[in-house]
Amino acid sequence: MAEQNNLTTQSAQAGDFVITRTVDAPRALVWKAYTEREHLMQWFGPKGFTMPSCKLDLRPGGVFHYCMRSPDGFDMWGKWIFRDIVKPERLVNTVSFSDAQGGVTRHPMSPTWPLETLATATFTEHEGKTTITIHWAAINATAEEQKTFDDSHEGMRVGYSGTFDQLEAFLANTMREQKQ
Template identity: 30%
Template sequence: MSETNLPENRTLTLERTFGAPLELVWEAWTQPEHIAQWWGPKGMETTVLEHDFTVGGQWKYLMKMPNGSEFVADGVYSEIVERQKIVSTANFKPMTENVEIHAIFEAVGTQTKFTFHCVHETEEYCKQQEEMGFYNGWGSLFELLADFVQNQ
C-alpha cells in the first residue's frame, strides 16, 4: 500500500490539559452560549448563527474582527460520543476549507486531557496550513478556552 496521502500524514494535532473537569470543558465546547465566549482568535467577537449539536447537524459561527470585517466558520457534525469525542467537517473561509476536526476529551482526575486533530484533504494542503500558522492559531484559541473554563 502506498504511504501517500495517509490520514496520519495529513493531520495536524494539538494536545492540552485543561485545569477544569471534563463536564465543564465539554459544556464549553458544546453549548452555544459558552462557545460565543471563547471561540475565535483573540480580539474577535463570535456570534453563534447555527448550532445543531446532533450527528448530521450543522454549526455556523460569525466572527467579527476589531476592524469590522467578518468571516464565517461552518461545518457538519459526523460523530458525537458524549463527553468523549466530536468529529466535524469545518470551513474557515477564506483561510481553510474542507478539513475534518476531531476533538477528543478525557477526564484525568479533576482536569481534562484534550486532543485536537485537524485532517486535511492532502499532505500538501496540510503542510501549507501548518506553515500558515495552524499551531499558533488553534493554540491561541485553546488558550481562550482554558481561560474561559478556569473562570467558570
Template identity: 35%
Template sequence: MDLTVTREYDAPPDRVWAALTEPALVARWWGPAGFTAPVARMDVRPGGVSLVSMRSPDGFELYNTWTYGLVDPPRRLEYLLRFCDATGRPVPPSSLGLPADVPATGVPHELTLHPSAGGTELTVTERGYGTAETVHLSRLGLEQTLDKLAAVL
C-alpha cells in the same frame, strides 16, 4: 498534512464538553486572540450543522459550518469544518484570503476528551492541509483559540 494539539484543562470533561457545544459558551472562546464570535448557532447531533463566526479586530468576519459525524458526550466529537458565508453557503477558503491548500471540501476535526488528574485532557486534530506552512498557521490560530477556551473554563 494533519495538525494535533493537546491541552489540559482544570475542569471536568462534562464542563469542557459544554464549552465546546453550548452556544453561549462557544461565543465566548471561538477564534484567535483579539477575535470575537458574534454567531454561534449550535446543532450538536449526528448530521447536525452549527454555524459559527469569528470577527477580527478590524471587523472582518469569517463564517464556518461544523457538520457533525460522531457525537459521543463527553468523550468525542467529530465534525467537518467548512468556510461559508453568513447564510451557511460554502465558499472557497481561498476567496477569503486563506491559503490555497485549505481544502474547499472542508477540514475534518476530531476532538477527544479524557479525564486526567488535573481535570480534562483535550486533543484536537485537524486533517487534510496541503503544506507545512498552512499547518503552522492553523496551529497558531488553534493554540490561541484553546487559550481562550481555558479562560472560559
C-alpha cells in the same frame, strides 16, 4: 513533536495536524463549553476574535454555523457538520469556511485552502484536568490544497493556542462563578 507549556503539537499521519492541550477543568465542564451555544460564543476562535452570530444543532448531521469577527472588524463565517458525537468523549465534524447563508466557500484569504477538513476532538479527564486533542486532516483535497494545509500547520498551532487560551480563561471564570 513540539511542546510549549501544556500545549503539544505533532503529526499523526503525513499532512495531519494534531494539537493537544490540558486544561484545569473537569471534562463535563469542558464538554459543555464545546457543545453549548452560549458558551461557545464567549471563547471560540483565535485570540482577540469575537463571535457575533452562532447557530448550533448538536446531533449527527447537525450544523454549527458561526461568524468570527477579527479585532479590525473583518467577519469570517465557518461551518461544522457533526458526523459523530460521543458525550463527553468525542466530537467528529467536517469544517468548512462559509457564507452567512451557510454555503461552503473558499478560505477568504487562501484560495487553495481545502474546501473541507475533518476534525476530531477528544476529551479525556485525569485528576480533575481535561486533555483536549484535536486531530485535523484535509479531506477530498487536491494536491495543491493538501500542500496549503500542510504548509499552514504553524499558523494553525498559533491560532489554536489563542483559542485554547480563551477557553482556559472562560473555564477559570466559569469555575470561579460556580464556587460563589
